Amino acid sequence: MAHFFSEKELQHLYWRAGFGLSADELKKNKKYKKEKVIDRLFRNSEKENLLKTEISQIEVENKSLNAKQRNELQLKQVAKLEEITLEWMQQMQTSEEVLRERMILFFTNHFSAQVIKAKMTLDLHHRIRKNALGNFGEMLLEVSKSPSIITFLNNKQNKKKSPNENFAREVMELFTLGRDSGYSEKDIKEAARAFTGWSTDQKENFKFKPFLHDEGQKTVLGQTGNFKGQDIIRILLQQKQTATYLSEKMYKYFVNPIVNKDHVSIMATAFYNSRYDIKTVLKTMFLSNWFYEEKNIGVKIKSPIDLIVGLGRQFKVAYENPKSIIFLQKKLNQRLFYPPNVAGWPGDKHWIDNSTLMLRLKFPAATINKGIIDVEDNAIIMDSMSTTSNTTEGSVKPKLQNGSNFLTKKIKATANWDLFLISVKGKSKKDLIDFLLQPKLSAVAKKILEASKEENTKHFTIQLVSLPEYQLC
């Protein structure tokens, strides 16, 4: 392992462990040896930064409310969730603690829940936030006891006399072992009995209700005892499969959607041997040589949040109306706290269809330059206008179509161009390409960029972030 990271490697590390690097941060990191870069990444994420959105004024739902009051409360809950979402987005865009924010995003999708209740949602978020760089076992127990997960996975309906298996099933299938990995339907049924009684009180706090708990003997994954919920969690953590499943998921998320089993196995062993220390498994990745192999760079499709936050950090984007961010999340299919189901967002290619792709491509220019992409100095682009225009209506001179579009009207935002331009001063076009685009350029992108006579750094930058390559990291 060489002593220093290249710029590309640094940007790679920071896109995966955070949301990309600005030119100034890049410069700073280049001075440090590899171990020191990684060390700083972790040290800069020590603070938990709990969200401050005030939720105390939202009353807890109770049976005495009439239909109208219930409706009103529901609207308040939705509005509060937006507030929480916007605060978290702002934090991701500005925080120094990028690795922590990244891990929260990862585990929020691992422990997916949708309850549309502000108190429970914020509670689960904070349980994840506090443990995001701690111990996975502790986080698992904390999260499993969260009112949000208990409600979402129907454990309130899991009673001694009428067990509900949903919670036990998802704890195994999604949180620990992975689907069809070493447990049987019988294990689920038995584990469900152990989780009976895990419930919430009327104020949406965790409550163990002994009268609902099945005290009897259970046999789960070969072990027998009068188990309670926490015993099942302990047994699940004893299985190395849990470390393997989590490592594979992390590999797909942080390294490459195509899994390398050998590397996953190295991660799983480190994770298991450290008793599920999250920092250990992350360091195993970030300090390895394979993490920086060319085939792992620029091959991930950015999630909508990656895209919004990454652009926001790089250009210090300010939204005139922060609700534009909610609009974008909805349009791009990643509205935080509204995952598609208990398995979370599948990610990768699933982010892309014809309606999301066009919006994603237009999003950068719409946000940082009112939708305008200067192309007049690009012969290739200008040529394509004449060859593709509809010729059936005679030789009408093709009109340049640029700027104002549906998205621009919806997102009113400004970028801090002065700051950006100063930070990249002196960079050649090639430097800029390397700095802003992670993947190897496609033949099209290469052709278009080579044809660009654009000497204006701002215009060239906007072309770069409007290429499909910018959708990858």
Add this chain to the structure above:
Amino acid sequence: MKRRDFLKQSLLASGATLIPSFLKGMESMSLDKISGYKNIIVIQLSGGNDGLNTIVPIKNDIYYKLRPKIAKSLKDTIRIQDNLAFNDNLKEIASLYDEGEMCIINNVGYPNPNRSHFRSSDIWHSASDSNKYINTGWLGRYLDANCSNPHHAIEVNKGLSLALKGEKLNGISAENPKFLYKNTQETFFKGIATNVDDTMLSEDNQGYLYKTLLETYSSAAYINENSKVYKTIQTYPNHKFGNNLKQIAQFINSGLTTRVYYSSLGGFDSHVNQLPKQDRLLKIYSKSVGALVNDLKKQNRFKDTLILTFTEFGRRVKENASTGTDHGTANNVTIISGSLKQAGVYNEIPNLQNLDANGDLQHSVDFRSVYATILNNWLEVDDTQILNSNFKKMNFV
């Protein structure tokens, strides 16, 4: 080799036959040629439509006992048979029924029903078991296995539903073909799309982005060019759903080679004050579908069309304390077509005596049997490959 030839060849070599329309013009089919070209329209009533107040068990005492405030009284219904009647807001639907152009399938659902909107919706879209998570939809997998172009499945709505997402191909979301086309006309992006070459063929994520880009351009151009052939004079309800069905009629009557159309009408989650809310929505549904069928009949395309209407779940039999109903399970599914093999009430009506522990209806027909029948008997493709299992076929087509 010219680039165009190269592209064509490499596409053929790769097994795909997608040729961007700005490279090679694609045409809609003329009306005489397209006759017999079958298509389906899938309509989701989102939010969980209450099936019992849609198609009402009028002679059932339990129904009236469990719904003292929200049951449909006999005078507010249109008779189907002795023990069953339509909600009287479904006038157009009722006359389709009388014409022998509708089939009602009762008690459709799946084992271990899930009462969450989005989970149950995903189950219906992906055609998965209730404890499995599949990230592709049944119509997306139909595209994968049988079609070469994304525009063979069009969602006329905002966004693209899971149902139309495949592993290799996704359907196209085209609420407004003009907008879709306009969306592809910005000079920079058009410049990229026109210059795409073999990168689009690679399997990696970058290749996938370029492939989707190219498909978007080609579909947008195809749909835009070919959907103007027919101008409807039929009146539709002045509602988004009405407009969407009008757009679908325009597509079908213009001779698009699309096989699958998808749309949805939302707002059925009637926990509170159900009667006026649901009645209003059913009226919109009925008038819109009535107009669509009329429109298609004018061009003799109704015989080639099958309309499947479903909802993610039915609702609890017993009304709640807010004159509404909570999330339930099994429900009726309706098939409307000009070429039904079996019209009428297909199977036994809901059994309100034999409810599950939650007080919900038990299913007797797996919804995937309905899908399998449509895939196999109507679209004439291998349903087992798409549904990953062999579901019993039915006889409605």
